[in-house]
Amino acid sequence: MNLSNLLSKVASGELSPEDASAEIRDHGIADLGFARVDLHRKKRCGMPETIFCEGKTPRQVADIVTALKEAGQHILATRASKQHFDAVVSLHPEAVFHESARAITLDVGPLSEPVGSIAVVSAGTSDQPVAEEAALVAERMGAKVERIYDVGVAGIHRLVHHLDTLKKSSAVVVVAGMEGALPSVIGGLIDKPVIAVPTSIGYGMNLQGVSALLAMLNSCVPGITVVNVDNGFGAGVAAAMINRNAK
Amino acid sequence: MNLSNLLSKVASGELSPEDASAEIRDHGIADLGFARVDLHRKKRCGMPETIFCEGKTPRQVADIVTALKEAGQHILATRASKQHFDAVVSLHPEAVFHESARAITLDVGPLSEPVGSIAVVSAGTSDQPVAEEAALVAERMGAKVERIYDVGVAGIHRLVHHLDTLKKSSAVVVVAGMEGALPSVIGGLIDKPVIAVPTSIGYGMNLQGVSALLAMLNSCVPGITVVNVDNGFGAGVAAAMINRNAK
Amino acid sequence: MNLSNLLSKVASGELSPEDASAEIRDHGIADLGFARVDLHRKKRCGMPETIFCEGKTPRQVADIVTALKEAGQHILATRASKQHFDAVVSLHPEAVFHESARAITLDVGPLSEPVGSIAVVSAGTSDQPVAEEAALVAERMGAKVERIYDVGVAGIHRLVHHLDTLKKSSAVVVVAGMEGALPSVIGGLIDKPVIAVPTSIGYGMNLQGVSALLAMLNSCVPGITVVNVDNGFGAGVAAAMINRNAK
Amino acid sequence: MNLSNLLSKVASGELSPEDASAEIRDHGIADLGFARVDLHRKKRCGMPETIFCEGKTPRQVADIVTALKEAGQHILATRASKQHFDAVVSLHPEAVFHESARAITLDVGPLSEPVGSIAVVSAGTSDQPVAEEAALVAERMGAKVERIYDVGVAGIHRLVHHLDTLKKSSAVVVVAGMEGALPSVIGGLIDKPVIAVPTSIGYGMNLQGVSALLAMLNSCVPGITVVNVDNGFGAGVAAAMINRNAK
């Protein structure tokens, strides 16, 4: 089954939307020619396949959105540009663009009530897009999210007011660039899993985030785990998985 | 309060063990001259301070063990050599050496019943010491641990028999060297948090584990988090923290 | 013999095309001033010299195409932009542009019947241009090629349907970015030479493909060989050489 | 089934060798406690599982040898030290130590007649152990091997006498350290697959073979594929796989 062909048939009236939809749902994988969309991922891994927009054309993103929507799935597309959104929204007016998180969402029905509690903490103003990506994906996966932004170690007293929130979270995502010290400081104060996200923010020898990444991997505080540079998405997924099973 | 002095006084009979013990418990920090032992860590971070033996003399390790034991804490010392253990066991005959995990434990009373379930998976024979370190620390923090060893991607069918165990765990620690592909394969099959531990195993351009580390950071499967190369300890702590709060 | 001068003489009528053509064929090397085109390469290395377009002006590419065509050779130009193609097709209307493979081909006669079987496998949508480059060059060198795209390790079940094809190939080219795990998984299932191509696809610390490259070099599966990042061309040539001699 | 236990039973007379052997053959995987030996690998991947000795104790190597021999497989153990061999030969007197290749072999019957032709070329004296490893593993997999050693680019005339041999091989393994130029020179002269093996030979900034590795990955000659630094084993396997299917 090639979805592009199938959608063309729908467009030309050769196939009814209902029949097309049925045909798509019957198979776990939708073959779009340029991509095989994994429709059963939610069943297998607990989350729908997310569309990573970088390196895809607006048209390709819009086609995958269509396929997932046909299969009855809530949609999240990350690293989306305005161009990607324009292509999607022209076909699906209900799509929403989250500018700071650089993401597109589209709901095929009401989302379930958020549960538990995740804290997303960022060190500086420039780390915010990555933090927002983490927060948004965690929300899409059903978590209640507390955002605590711009509390870097240069003014560590700013962090103190939020200790209670941090201690009550099932997981804490900490986003920081430059020297990446914030996860260590937070991890030393609480007993909950800390997921550290290095960002490529900084100047000079930060090496596009390697500096923060290394600092986080070498944290003297045990129990901190790390995701790739700027990978707010991965951190949000990990935190939501932990939150989902937390009592 | 300097613990070495204090212990000398005990040795010389100047101070009774009871008084010494009381004096130590009164302070959160035991000053050993060469180290300030953080005795209140368990209260703050949910786990007792662990002794990292590498770079410490056998005598220093033994002194810290004594201080922690006096403070009534269960003890875990990682990266311990036989020399470290000999120094400890000569003072504390109840100490146990875990050779494959390169760790020393000493219980000051019965441990609590293990709860929940963590799986620790290793790819190859040589990854086992790191996996054992992760398993042991998780057990010390109260988790029930399933060990699944030597199931690397070169013979992926070996993994299949363990899928049920993996799916029922609250967190899965995956230890792998060389190309570090195992966490991606496992992460693609289950919906639980995967903590990946790269090891420095391999030959040629594995760069002491950088190869596996990069692979894990760049996993195409979202929700995998990573700890430092050979850091079984950190992975075990993170998994135990998740397990402790899991329903 | 300087080809530019020679072509100018043809343009001005000073020299007949037939005489020019003869003069070119007489020498193994055509001196274009900015490049010495190696016309006898096919005899020596079993394949015609391929034009690598990056870093060459459209005009330079067109001139080399002219020289090779005059020498009676089938032509393949890789890493070609639309601008390169425009310059070529304006002189040689029979030239064909392969957009996804970023390549130009021009046949000076019928190609020989494809023989044997090579499989070209890609992990993700974004790896496709590199895979297409490999497939195209292998086809130009006489191989029959099976394309198996978008079967990455995050959903390893997608690969299963293609095992028979892989097992019957004389060589398998596997193209993957991010953690580069796919060649290991495939190499563990078949007994044919696997040529791994890392791509610069990914985000964060993939270091423009170094992550995948290191993973492939460190594969725990023996017998996997590797080409440079994004070097679909090299992989295609290697696979075609193996295929040509396979029984 | 745990092989160590099983072998202990044999040692104590609790189990007859015949029964033990049968029990082992019945399962594809032999569980040695510290390792699960993959006994069906030959069927699946065309070669028996090879024992990589580095990082294993002599005792562990000897136990795996015993398991494989019980399963009726020819044995190859690479990166073997004299200590590894001593442990093996004390149990299996027919084992042979290949000092320059740092390998142990043990035949459970006559080997099949070598077929085809592979050339193994080395640039300098110090590259020889890696070249020998490649040659030996290719021979164990059934190939006829021609050794051409010490023909580096500093005296390129030394290579000329061997061109005919190279041109008749089904695959050529080229082992070189330092600037790693030899594969390019050879690849420019023949039309057969060249597998390049960088070695960690050199002084100063050769970075343990990275210098040669990068040179080989960046070869201007298409069709050269590369294995990891010092990975003669991998190159030998790849060459033997090509050779096995060559006409």
Next chain:
Amino acid sequence: MNLSNLLSKVASGELSPEDASAEIRDHGIADLGFARVDLHRKKRCGMPETIFCEGKTPRQVADIVTALKEAGQHILATRASKQHFDAVVSLHPEAVFHESARAITLDVGPLSEPVGSIAVVSAGTSDQPVAEEAALVAERMGAKVERIYDVGVAGIHRLVHHLDTLKKSSAVVVVAGMEGALPSVIGGLIDKPVIAVPTSIGYGMNLQGVSALLAMLNSCVPGITVVNVDNGFGAGVAAAMINRNAK
């Protein structure tokens, strides 16, 4: 003395060109505000100060040219863009732009007769700008230069015709990207100093010339010296210094 002020006075008629010129010549260093031009360098180091245009505005380059010309020096400006040249030629119509070498020259009188012999060799078409820079600067320093272009190791027979020229040179500059093997091959055939210039040409993991640089530093042929990536200028200067003193 600030040259900008001084030139402004000349422009406004406040100061005669002759007086200005005398004033400039009196000092070894001309202070342009943004730069102190070293006018006595030729006396000290045997070559006039060369203007490195990258990172300087066209206006700044033109002002330095004016200062050097006033001081009676032949001028060479490297890494010049068309914009730089336009600014210079509008003030000094006798300036010449060398497009392939990306350089501007301006003679304040007849150049001396070229002496000796330097060979400048390049491996590929794309290495030519760097080679031209080397050749031009050597010529400006009085050397006779032979250019031998596009003779890379993939077709090593192309080099043979030029051996005599190479053997008669007082120094040979070899420019190569990708695997950087050409200097080793040439160095193995002649007994003259070889200066190797790595270029940033290549694709994939050439790391902007690091690949070629490492290869050249690790050459198995003794006596090869290396300059920085793409530093044709430095190689030309070094070769000209050697040539000037050669018998």
Next chain:
Amino acid sequence: MNLSNLLSKVASGELSPEDASAEIRDHGIADLGFARVDLHRKKRCGMPETIFCEGKTPRQVADIVTALKEAGQHILATRASKQHFDAVVSLHPEAVFHESARAITLDVGPLSEPVGSIAVVSAGTSDQPVAEEAALVAERMGAKVERIYDVGVAGIHRLVHHLDTLKKSSAVVVVAGMEGALPSVIGGLIDKPVIAVPTSIGYGMNLQGVSALLAMLNSCVPGITVVNVDNGFGAGVAAAMINRNAK
């Protein structure tokens, strides 16, 4: 003047110690054959030449000590082993070995009264040798030094008691390995110059201190300067220079 010869003459009675001493003092540089000792450095740079023992034989160190003592200079030798000290103390019984700082000192008269105040802070037990080296050299250059050890960010409350001391120092040296976060935390709390010293302490990907070095270079707190990994000596000198001029 060659000092070895000169000292031999003294040993053989050919030259009186007084004459030898005078001869040495007359020259700013003492030529020891293998080293020219810079005796006037204190006048020029404000500190006596320090002997860096690594890579020097015990005998060489002892000879330089002799030369400096003859010239009437207080002596500091860093990175000294027990072997170095034994060679020195056999000739100069008044020499002192500082084991934790790995240094030898020898006073040729009373040291001046310490002035000002420098704080030397270390994060962990293993950072102490580097911290001691910094403290010792600062003391030798006339500074009063406060040592604050083992106050890393994993238990940031340990730092609080020392804030007053830090605020009253003219400069603060902060020594830390692993993630190197401590200088940022301290720098955010005080308004005095912070000199950060990364150490090679840590495990896994700390890359022998690169992790901490990068963190410190990328600190989000302005005004922190950094010295090389493990370079306690350099940090001590810099702090002492600042302290000397502080009011």
Next chain:
Amino acid sequence: MNLSNLLSKVASGELSPEDASAEIRDHGIADLGFARVDLHRKKRCGMPETIFCEGKTPRQVADIVTALKEAGQHILATRASKQHFDAVVSLHPEAVFHESARAITLDVGPLSEPVGSIAVVSAGTSDQPVAEEAALVAERMGAKVERIYDVGVAGIHRLVHHLDTLKKSSAVVVVAGMEGALPSVIGGLIDKPVIAVPTSIGYGMNLQGVSALLAMLNSCVPGITVVNVDNGFGAGVAAAMINRNAK
């Protein structure tokens, strides 16, 4: 308190500027939604919070400027583009743009008289923007600054005339790219703290300043401290802190 809201209320007349200003001054931290501005930093760390413009929108910079001005603080914004300045100056006409230093300043009253003496030295023309940033920030923090530009080691005699100025400074900032040798040469001649700033100037393998950074970290002259590549700001702050306390 969210400043954006607060400013909107002022704009709409809902709140008087006086009341708004009072409200801002009452809190140490002004919450702008995207940033929490640290208004009490001067009291804590001796300098007002500086605005780092890179990665912030012109509008964001202008809003922070407004907040700091409302709080009665002198303002310095670094890494400012012309666009940033335009946004600021349209709201605050008294703002000044320092083009070479890429900085914006705005005084809320007369600055205090400059004290002490700092020298800022640069090696080449292209290092000047970084040097100017250092000089400007030091001046904003109350220091008298001497600028000594374009005195690199290629013409070391240019440096001699400035030795007296260097010797009288309380701290010397040395800015250099390429081989970064200037701090070593200066540090060898004076007894004052030298703060070295590597710049990303150079071509070929300077690796965006890593070359100069490594040279400075490895200086054979003790007492040199280093800041990050191109971090003129940090060097200026450090020098001003030293200068402020110098007698």
Next chain:
Amino acid sequence: MNLSNLLSKVASGELSPEDASAEIRDHGIADLGFARVDLHRKKRCGMPETIFCEGKTPRQVADIVTALKEAGQHILATRASKQHFDAVVSLHPEAVFHESARAITLDVGPLSEPVGSIAVVSAGTSDQPVAEEAALVAERMGAKVERIYDVGVAGIHRLVHHLDTLKKSSAVVVVAGMEGALPSVIGGLIDKPVIAVPTSIGYGMNLQGVSALLAMLNSCVPGITVVNVDNGFGAGVAAAMINRNAK
């Protein structure tokens, strides 16, 4: 012809030394089994093949020495340990060990009179072995060598006395570790070719000489060429080649 066999025959009396010698001289290449010694190299490249001892057994070195001596060549063996020398001198008592240069020499007759002039300069005591290697090989190739040691940039006045010697040399080899600044300083003062040799001397982040290597490659002084880290041998060869042709 296999030399080992041939020498065995001589040892057993099967072959007379005269006949063996003749047989060896007849061929340009002596096949030693483990190495093909290039006996005609001197004719081709102007210098005899030098033996690089690292990675060769003492016996292998001794055999190559024998082969070269039989062929009537002066011998130089570099990177020789005492063990290598012992093996050589037991067969050839006239062999000489140069301890500081780590080299063995053996003359088969009187050396020719040294000509011209090369200066070898070293920055520090620890750079001396590399400098000695350069000096020795240049002498073996017929050059007169001036040694100028321990004149690093920390005390630049020490260099001044040697300027005349430097200016009269046909080439200057400059050996330096740490920040590698000395070649730039020397290159700025003279007009002769400077060959820079980085050494692996230093501590902390010198990265085994990469720091000095990068500094030298990025020198702001044109005309400096570089050899690999610690490659005194290569620098000596290059200088001798230049010197041989100098007038």
